[in-house]
Amino acid sequence: MLLDPAIRDWVLIPIMVVMVLVGVVRHQVTVLLNGTPKKADLKSARETKALQRGAILRAFGSHLPEHAFLSRKAYLSDAFEKGSYLKEPISNGKPKPNLMQDPAYVETMMDGMKKNIMNIVPQTVIMGWINFFFSGFVLIKLPFPLTIRFKSMLQRGIETHDMDVSWVSSLSWYFLNLFGLQSVFTLILGSGHAADAMRDMQAMSTMGMGAAAGPQMGPTGQPQDMHKVFLSEKENLELTEHEWGLDNVETRLLVKYGKKPRSVLLEKKGVSSTKTSSSTMVSSSGSSGSSSHVVTTTTTTTTTTSSKKKGKKQN
Incomplete structure (x- = not known):
């Protein structure tokens, strides 16, 4: 056209x-x-x-x-x-x-x-x-x-x-x-x-x-x-949760320029997450101390009862 x-x-x-x-x-x-x-x-x-x-x-x-x-x-x-x-x-x-x-x-x-x-x-x-x-x-x-x-x-x-x-x-x-x-x-x-x-x-x-x-x-x-x-x-x-921008900055700089392998960052992240979870477990265990005491007492009572029944059967 x-x-x-x-x-x-x-x-x-x-x-x-x-x-x-x-x-x-x-x-x-x-x-x-x-x-x-x-x-x-x-x-x-x-x-x-x-x-x-x-x-x-x-x-x-x-x-x-x-x-x-x-x-x-x-x-x-x-x-x-x-x-x-x-x-x-x-x-x-x-x-x-x-x-x-x-x-x-x-x-x-x-x-x-x-x-x-x-x-x-x-x-x-x-x-x-x-x-x-x-x-x-x-x-x-x-x-x-x-x-x-x-x-x-x-x-x-x-x-x-x-x-x-x-x-x-x-x-x-x-x-x-x-x-x-x-x-x-x-x-x-x-x-x-x-x-x-x-x-x-x-x-x-x-x-x-x-x-x-x-x-x-x-x-x-x-x-x-x-x-x-x-x-x-x-x-x-x-x-909004806080994440510190300078966390592991030295390691990240060395990894960026090839002085350290990238696996180092993953290991540090794993360690930090483990510490966070352990601190959370400690705080939760402190708040649930009474419940764990009850569970321990119940387990001891159950063990004593089972031992008595075994002694009766042997007699």
Whole structure:
């Protein structure tokens, strides 16, 4: 199949150019609507940083000695349970305030609506323009073969079963540009631009509500109960066990550079596990001393009874 060179000049390149220009305009309009960035609330930032502190302790606790890890673990668990880092203190049976009367919550909702409008309107206009003027166009052929599973992604709007998968339709070219022009936008607008398609999809799924200017939102757009979040983080901390990252570091270094065989590490692991199990047995035997005494007494009584029966039979 041969393509007319005019398709390249009047369909392929114009779609890409229009998408780049729309992305630049959307970035500028978003900057104008957002205005100057607002400072984060101190109490809200403290809530977020406290959760991050617990997650960092769980992830990198092996870099701390055992006593330091346990002290931090105990402090954070107690603080999470008491709600020391909560923005608002724990209400004992008191009704929750109306969120619509909270200026921060209302402002966050308005910012989310603005972002959604700036995400939805340009994409809807471009898709309608492509469907109206370039519906059913085949634009390019990819220079590498693909499997049949890519047919629905690369040939949207073309209902054919015999066409090779490498051919790309106009609507599929739009989606490829939507997610493939991010490097171009970064080059033109810099990092952190407002023309990121992936970030737009995430903002649309969460209604575009962030946590910087108001209460923290869940996936459904409703404010989270931060006390429950802290309690779940406390449970995660309590389930985390400490493993000293510098344990047998000298031996591991010698094994890494071939100075000692790898079996030395396995032997040391076996010795350490044996010590752990023996200490566990000692502690359990101390707690079950009375039960072992009862078992010993019962065994002695049984032996005495059996010896008496043997003496009677001999007589």
